[in-house]
Amino acid sequence: MYSLSAKASTPASATSPRRSASTRSWAMRRLSASTRSKTGQGPPKGSSAGARSASGAGSAPFGAGPAPAAAPPPGIPSLPLPPDGGAAAPADAAAPSFPHLDGAVSCRAAVRPAWERMKTILFRPFDAGKWLALGFSAWLATLGENSSSGYRRRSFEREGEGGFGPGEFDISALRDSVQEFMDAYGNIAIAVAVGGFLVFLVLSLLFMWLRARGKFMLLDNVVHNRADIHGPWREFMQHGNSLFRWYIVLGLIGLVVMLAVGAAAVFAALIPCLRAGGWVPSVLPSLIAIGTVWLAIAILLGYVTRFTEDFVVPLMYRFDLTVSEAWGRFGQLYRGRAGAFIVYGLFYLLLGLLAFVCMMLFTVLTCCVGGCLLALPYIGAVVLLPVTVFFRAYSVEYLAQLGPAYRLFPDEAG
Numbered sequence: 130m131y132s133l134s135a136k137a138s139t140p141a142s143a144t145s146p147r148r149s150a151s152t153r154s155w156a157m158r159r160l161s162a163s164t165r166s167k168t169g170q171g172p173p174k175g176s177s178a179g180a181r182s183a184s185g186a187g188s189a190p191f192g193a194g195p196a197p198a199a200a201p202p203p204g205i206p207s208l209p210l211p212p213d214g215g216a217a218a219p220a221d222a223a224a225p226s227f228p229h230l231d232g233a234v235s236c237r238a239a240v241r242p243a244w245e246r247m248k249t250i251l252f253r254p255f256d257a258g259k260w261l262a263l264g265f266s267a268w269l270a271t272l273g274e275n276s277s278s279g280y281r282r283r284s285f286e287r288e289g290e291g292g293f294g295p296g297e298f299d300i301s302a303l304r305d306s307v308q309e310f311m312d313a314y315g316n317i318a319i320a321v322a323v324g325g326f327l328v329f330l331v332l333s334l335l336f337m338w339l340r341a342r343g344k345f346m347l348l349d350n351v352v353h354n355r356a357d358i359h360g361p362w363r364e365f366m367q368h369g370n371s372l373f374r375w376y377i378v379l380g381l382i383g384l385v386v387m388l389a390v391g392a393a394a395v396f397a398a399l400i401p402c403l404r405a406g407g408w409v410p411s412v413l414p415s416l417i418a419i420g421t422v423w424l425a426i427a428i429l430l431g432y433v434t435r436f437t438e439d440f441v442v443p444l445m446y447r448f449d450l451t452v453s454e455a456w457g458r459f460g461q462l463y464r465g466r467a468g469a470f471i472v473y474g475l476f477y478l479l480l481g482l483l484a485f486v487c488m489m490l491f492t493v494l495t496c497c498v499g500g501c502l503l504a505l506p507y508i509g510a511v512v513l514l515p516v517t518v519f520f521r522a523y524s525v526e527y528l529a530q531l532g533p534a535y536r537l538f539p540d541e542a543g
Contacts, residue, residue: 234466234530236477238530239523239524239527239529240480240523243523243525246522251263260511264514265507266361268511269346271510271517272343273333304403334377337376338369341373341376342362342369345442346358349364349446351521351525352446352525368445372452379437383430390419394419397412397419398412432471436463436474437452437456439528440459447535477520477523525538526538
């Protein structure tokens with residue numbers, strides 16, 4: 130039986146105990162770590178703060194690194210170890226400021242272990258209660274990201290001989306119609322627009338906060354193969370709040386940039402067309418340039434979002450970092466393998482397209498019943514658990530190729 134306070138679905142000997150540092154203030158741990166770094170002191174002996182033990186049992190000093198790797202769970206292939214054999218660092222060694230990057234990193238190499246891990250978590254054995262509980266954390270982790278519009282067929286075809294070309298559209302008539310509407314219903318329209326914007330803002334912030342907390346819940350459950358809701362929600366509260374603040378900053382930056390691009394389009398194309406009372410061909414080069422800039426910004430923001438979820442969140446989880454500290458560590462990783470991470474984003478996009486094709490086939494083969502289930506809140510997250518768990522495990526398996534210090538999955542318990 131699983132509930133919101135369900136415990137680990139794996140045997141007690143295979144699960145990692147809660148960090149003793151979770152009972153203390155996260156801010157105090159950050160202040161204590163900062164003081165030790167300024168005074169040149171290492172972490173106190175026996176402290177559980179810092180990097181998580183990759184073996185999943187016991188606590189280790191910060192930077193101690195994982196224990197020697199044991200055999201992986203049955204059916205899950207292990208990634209090749211670096212030339213040093215993955216030996217643990219001395220107990221008093223600090224976490225490496227720059228990662229060990231001698232091993233090869235491959236997008237394809239992470240696919241099979243992620244696939245096997247997804248099957249182990251969800252189908253070995255199949256447990257409906259586990260699916261429902263794990264689906265809840267997956268639903269929170271993707272809240273506000275998915276939309277049924279992806280399954281909605283849109284047609285841009287015009288029937289009959291009606292329609293208009295660029296030179297046939299009378300912009301002055303549209304301007305007059307808007308002016309008449311504002312004269313008649315201007316105050317009501319403004320009130321409705323402001324009210325709707327406030328409701329949208331509040332709901333967006335709420336979903337963003339829940340999603341930030343859900344990212345760590347889903348990651349913890351996938352890493353430890355369990356369906357616990359209450360524990361990760363409480364343990365990773367500060368991590369989720371840090372990610373939530375990052376989402377706000379990133380959203381504001383994206384909004385300001387997109388508004389600037391939109392304003393440039395208005396002044397470069399819309400206003401000249403309004404003044405001329407029709408389409409002005411000379412604005413086409415400006416529109417192409419603005420569209421190119423918009424596309425470049427969208428790609429950049431897409432990569433930032435992808436790297437945040439796939440690498441920054443696992444680094445926060447692994448090393449007990451704030452989002453800014455995790456981005457600093459990821460920056461070191463990126464500088465060492467910029468091309469590999471860019472290829473990762475393209476390969477991830479390819480995997481996403483394949484997953485989308487599979488969802489379309491599922492919708493067609495079920496006579497659209499599957500599509501209706503996917504569009505339902507929470508139910509859709511449960512149905513999509515194989516996809517969600519695979520992609521969550523995929524980025525963690527990719528990160529593990531960078532060295533033993535970046536492995537999150539616990540080894541098989543003896």
